[in-house]
Amino acid sequence: MSQGLRTSSGGRINRARAVRFTFDGRELSGFEGDTLASALLANGVHLVGRSFKYHRPRGLLTAGAEEPNALVAIRRDAARVTPNLRATEVELYEGLEAHSQNRWPSLKFDAGAINSLLSPFIPAGFYYKTFMWPRRAWHRLYEPRIRAAAGLGLAPEHPDPDSYSNRFAHCDVLVVGAGPAGLAAAQTAAASGARVILCDEQPELGGSLLGEADPGASLGENGRDWLTGTIRALLANPRVTVLTRTTAFGYFPHNLIGLEQRLSEHLAQPDPRQPRERQWQVRARQVVLATGAIERPLVFPGNDRPGVMLAGAVRTYLNRYGVLAGRRAVLVTTHDEAYRSALDLRRAGAAVTIVDARESASGELAEVARTAGLTVHTGTTVIGTHGRLRVKSVRIQRLDAQGRAQGAPERIDCDLVLMSGGYTPSVHLFSQSRGKVAWSEALQAFLPGESPEKVRCAGACRGVFSAAAARRDGESAAALAARDCGHAVNIAIGEPQPVQGAGAAAPGDLPQPGGNPPAKAFVDWQNDVTSRDLLLAAREGFRSIEHVKRYTTTGMATDQGKTSNLNALAIVARQLGKSIPEVGLTTFRMPYTPVTFGSFAGYTRGELFDPIRTTPIHDWAARQGAVFEDVGLWKRARYFPRNGESMHAAVARECEAVRRGCGLFDASTLGKIEVVGKDAVTFMNRLYVNGWTNLAVGRCRYGILLRDDGFIYDDGVVARIAEDRFHVTTTTGGAARVLAMMEDFLQTEWPDLSVWLTSTSEQWSVIALQGPRARQVLEGLVEGVDLSSTALPHMGVAPGKICGVPMRLFRVSFTGELGFEINVPADYGLAVWEAIHAAGEPHGITPYGTESMHVLRAEKGFIIVGQDTDGTVTPDDAGLAWAIGKQKPDFVGKRALERPAMHSPERKQLVGLLTAQPHVVLMEGAQIVADARAIPPSRPIGHVTSSYYSATLGRSIALALVRAGRSRMGQTLYVPMPDGALAVQVTSPVFYDPKGSRLDA
Amino acid sequence: MQRFSGLSLIRRGLTGQRGWQPQWRQAEPKAAYDAIIVGGGGHGLGAAFYLAKEHGLTRVAVVEKGWIGGGNTGRNTTIIRSNYLFDESAALYDHSVQLWETLSQVLNYNVMFSQRGVMMLAHTVHDVQVSQRHVHANRANGVDNEWLTPEEARAICPLLQTDDIRYPVLGAAFQRRGGTARHDAVAWGFARAADALGVDIIENCEVLGIRRDSHGAACGIETTRGFIGAPKIGVSAAGHSSVIMKMAGVELPIESYPLQALVSEPVKPIFPCVVMSNTIHAYISQSDKGEMVIGAGTDAYTSYTQRGGLHISRHALEAICELFPMFRRLRMLRNWGGIVDVTPDRSPIIAKTPVPGLYVNCGWGTGGFKATPGAAHLLAWTIAHDAPHPINAPFTIERFRDGNLIDEAAAAAVAH
Amino acid sequence: MRDLSAARQGPYIAASPLVRPLPPATRLLLRGDPDVMATALGALGLQFAETACRAVSASGRAALWLGPDERLLLGPQAEFPALSELLRTALAGRAHSLVDVSHRQCALEVSGPQAGLLLNCGCPLDLDPAAFPVDMCTRTVLAKAEVVLWRTAERSFHLEVWRSFVPYVSKVLSLAARELTA
């Protein structure tokens, strides 16, 4: 299959390297340097896609990122299928496999094309007006049909094996776009010594110059040498980072710009260990936007047939890729610049007829065209085209000044139609910087004005279209930017020149004889929005451009209106009798062009999605076959199953061991804060509900922390290590929160206090040894501390050594048994744990996990903040009012506790619940009602917070928050479950050793 | 009001669809009305509709600073559910879901309410406890919600990755009556129906002040298009509620934060329901056009810029890629932001205010869209009766003074 | 009964070409007013200066400014008793807080011509020598972990990482390093 439309010479492709690829299974070949689009064209393939709604056959419209039609899926293997890529952006590589989209069974014969016949009955927004009867049909019948017809490419179905990377970067001057303006800007900034980043979405530097027959010639004196010299200098300069295949997709506050660098998309065999894309977050002191301009299509009947393309694109395919898109071309234009394309085509041997809608075409280029023998029709419009899968002819009609037909329409046979409505400066990124754009009547375009960010625009994106002028514009913008960064600018550069008008034509649709709006005149190619749709929207009262956009979906396709917004705006403005600036633009939003989800995630995936925090004893537990649970970022051993035990069986065994012998529990994840200073006790008194003044050195107390709304925020044992030093423990989840709250009060409310905070959460490994035999196990190991109850009573703390390692020994118990918590410096945690475990063998020492800890503490009626409380529970609700220091004038939350709602008898209070059938374990979160027969909405009076089977008590136990709970002791309440209500009796929350005698063993 | 139906489409199709009239009039402000609604979003337009339809108040005006549906109504992720924890919230949001179920027919405007189910994932033991409490509490309040095992969750949403991810999915709470709707259609549907009942919809009319009579009661609003009088003023201005209410000296306990959302490029249908995860902060559904609609969290600081930081979108997409690893290759098409007014207990305020004749509907935070018809109906009732409906009675400004908070966020957040 | 004082077990550290674990050290977190800092640094033989985000180091000891009233004092592991005692006596009677955090965190060294580039895979700071000169130190973030970053030489950074975050930080650096060495 020879490349029928390939020119014999020319183009920036490597004709020595043929590259084979497939499109919908067809074997084709192009050259190295081709895009999929140019290679397809070279092979005479114009039909590349089907439109979203009417499934109309579509060909390439453009040669760049603004392409609305040529959306393809690229498949490398089953797990590497990427939908919705633009063929114009896909660089060809050996063995590339491309598939067209949104058509069944094939591109040529698409059943969806039926919609095109139904088009009179399915205008814009038709789905709001129907599909409402019968009511149930929407979910079962209509919606599935609509969803099946919608969507473009197929969503990937397998996990993506590719990896993505991210990088922060900083520079003095970030230049976006490496066309004439951008290259000049980067070079000028670099020359001043500034640190520069230059990025461009293309694989090659040069921007619009790449589409010219002789790049550089248009750059003024020694243009060619300047171009090659500048590129070489930039690539060699260590202070300049040049990023090709990199799109600046988002402008964020304070000059933070998001870049998307495609690293391996163009390679036949990417290295699997290397990332596919990298997302940069660049903080730039100054930004120079040189983002160029996008050619506007024209709106006339039948302007969407394959073979109808933008004039600049045809010129690019010819000059850059050596592809002559057609032999008999018709150029339809309202703009002088487009004549260059006609002249280049002519030179390449194509026949070209020019149809200029303007009254006269007197520009210099028009004269050149005429002298080159091209026929130029003026004051002529296009009233239709012909050709289903490829344009075959256009019908043109001369109009008089009043728009009336003059003479008969004329048909011109052709295989290619070029169109150009002028250029739209790309102000996307500038607008994202919250810069204000202003309408230029002379240029018929919105130009960048002022921005609150440190940004300047240069070249075509601010209406300076000629390459030579753009070059000078880039130099002056960069000189000012470099100067604002404090770099001396050595060359005399004036202020950027104000923009002069170039007599551009107004956007909108070409005039039609008799003025009635034509059928099938497309404004938004991809979403199939016609000028008639816009008129319908205006007619139905959608007058704001934002309403028109949402009602017709113009500008909402994957090209985000890059080729349609201005024309749509102009058509709506004329319909409403307003000027274009009065109607205004819709909001520009990131990303400029679509950006891969994976690159936003970067390294944050799998094991690195969130840090996995493990304690010093984790590996020992893992070797024992522990099952772990996630608590915040921590992994905590939940239970230690032996030879296939269920959790239930393991927990029963572990609890038995603690109650009878002794158990070992890793409490290292608890938060720990060292509060030090002469005002430490004053600080603790102001913060926690408890009184601390009378807590002796060497003693501990269970502390409760509220927030100033009166609700329990955290709790934990507080030990007085010295007169001016407290060791405060918090819940695992509360560690960072509590420290932040403490610093807040200290720094902003009580800066006079002489006290400081230091987190010691990870300084200490904490080994809880609980059970009647705990002391016997410890005796052999510790030195320098008297373990007797008199010397070290319950809630005592003492320094000492264990196996030669410094230790803080706490006598505390969260199980109700004789208990110790051995705190040793973290790196010693594992060795000391193993030593204690070994010493405990004869005493039946057993490791237990968080599940057993929960059961043991529930048997004692101890609360777990976050489970038995939920941010709406006061100390009294939880039965902890005893902890409140009565004489204290204030503590955090005290005032809030005096509010009326805090004393309502109807508050939920913590109680115990015993099921009528002892072996039934209530579900945590189950609701409690007073009346068994209550049918929803049954206004429950409480809910179960903790519920377990207690091996010790031989039955299930539960804690619950119940309205006026403490006044319902002995009452029977009900827990509604799907298969019937369960009877429960309200009891005290302490089920085991209520007097606490076992603690003082 | 021209009737919408398949037939009407065909009939008018024969004459080039030129027979359609404006869906709502571009009304000029009159000097006085029986009631004014400030804010032309779904809540405001809906309130005007219910005032006219259920309370016979037809001299009503909706005053909108920009274009109707241009605020949060046009910027949200369109999720609808009522599986809230507390009795007061369950009643409020389910009142709304019940209205959603017939809204297309009531308005004769297809709002595309799709009850495809909303699945809230549980990743930790704590999550499981919180989710199951929701399931039980919802069932007790007559709100459908069921607990799913990871296998059952995957049966409903096959793409969901439950294992060998950082926080494996331990289960999910699934409300079948939850789902999504087409947000723009809600604003336009209410506008058209209200307009047909005589309500004046006045766009491009910014409120500059609230005038009060000698007794201190509200009696009208100063706007960029002149003074408009009315004895009853309902403010439903979402992120701008503080700005408007301060004009009447009413201080609110709300802060306005940027909330971002994003869509992918459209793909063929592959995602059947709505999936949400509090633990890894992400929620996702697929629009009828084929785009994945993904919600992010709020930014850390208050802002009226309607945009947020790149790190916030990155955080949301990290989570989506973790739960749906095949979506890594999808591409973001568009990212935007709104302004959500957040109260200390994450529950709304639909109530009378200290200023007689002035009513407020605000504080919906990230959950306003799902409440649209319910909030509208209750605001209209409160205005018409000068007293709250039993459902919105608890949602007062005074609750913060007395401590009767309805704290939906607290329950989920605290990890022991 | 065995003496375990030598049986230390640090966290897992993923290997990577530019990252080297540093040996265990003495770490004392000192909080107090500038005059307390001056006294302490004097006692340690270090040159006191009030400048923010700067570290001073001499003969194996260092003092890292982490906040206006907070410095991390580093020394060899063996000198822990001597240093603690030296500071206790020097600061006796002065309002301050001195807390041993030797085991709370571990130190990694990131060095080589691409050290800054590697760190910028997760650290948002400008690590160009002009912006982050030798002896600059600060708490900052690296991906989802908090670290203390201290440039000890033109191409060498000292990283302090809390113990349970060391596996995560080292794995992120190891993964990101793959792109640099290729």
Place this chain on the structure above:
Amino acid sequence: MLLINCPYCGERPELEFVHGGQAHIARPGNPAECSDQQWADYLYRRDNIKGVHAERWRHTHGCGRFFNALRDTTSDLFLATYKVGERPPAQSQQKRATA
């Protein structure tokens, strides 16, 4: 990701900071004398200004200090940052924040 000028450490990325809500809301000296409304106002009432407002930040992953800032909530640009205890620098409320 904002760039925030910490009064102690200089310009740092937002990732190192935690927002602390509206500034200059001092906790009442003697809570016992406050009415319920006054206490609720301390806890919950916020100005939520659209324009230049004073807010708190903490350089959590930095020097750890709380400080205040004047920021324009319609552009997210900072006018000034200043230490706890200092008065906000004289800024006319209407001055538009420029970069």
